[in-house]
Amino acid sequence: MIHLGGLIFISVNTFQKQTRVHIRLYVKDDRGILHPTKDGVSMKPEVRSAFHSQLSGFRPYEKFESAFIVKKDICLFNLSDKDNECMSIQRLFQRKDSSFQFVPERVRLNGENLGKLRDSFELVF
Numbered sequence: 001m002i003h004l005g006g007l008i009f010i011s012v013n014t015f016q017k018q019t020r021v022h023i024r025l026y027v028k029d030d031r032g033i034l035h036p037t038k039d040g041v042s043m044k045p046e047v048r049s050a051f052h053s054q055l056s057g058f059r060p061y062e063k064f065e066s067a068f069i070v071k072k073d074i075c076l077f078n079l080s081d082k083d084n085e086c087m088s089i090q091r092l093f094q095r096k097d098s099s100f101q102f103v104p105e106r107v108r109l110n111g112e113n114l115g116k117l118r119d120s121f122e123l124v125f
Contacts, residue, residue, distance in 0.1 A: 002120050005112040007034075010120055021048040021124060023089065023107050023117070040107045041089050047073045051089075052121045055114070060085045075102070085111035 002010040007026045012019065024040025043051065051070045060080035067077045072094060079086040090106035109117065 002116075002123055004109070004116045004120070008040075008107065008109065008113050009034075010117070010124060011036075012124060019045055021045060023109075025107060038104070041074060041091050041105045043074055043091075047071045048124070051076075052118075055118055058087070058114075060087070072100070079108070085114055087114060 004010060004023070007028070009022075009024060009026055011022045011024065013022070014020075020042040021044075022036070022040055022042045024042075025037045026034040027037055028034055047070060051074060054068060054070055054076065058076075058078070060078055061082065063078060064080060065078060067075055069075050069092065073092060075090050075092055077088040077090070079088055086108065088106060088108045091103045092100045093103050094100055
């Protein structure tokens, strides 16, 4: 796991031959052991790669309240203001009728988290 600050981590796992990259909020139990919460997103490695490319060009102070979609899989929302860099990442689901719907999977990242996320790309794979 790679620590992004606070209780947000990146992890990679494989389940049923599908590799997923998770950006997720964790909680500590009374023994200090970390446990993942539902607050976070998971994505395929190729989506993570495209996401990293978008993140490299992210200019939070130029386009307030902007949003963009990465590979029809995740949506990035710029929640920054003039003093604080902030982004929300939320999963999209494509229905059979080709429409898209947001799913509850999402995570909010601040400037510290985003900086570490940008620097973590080579460490993940």
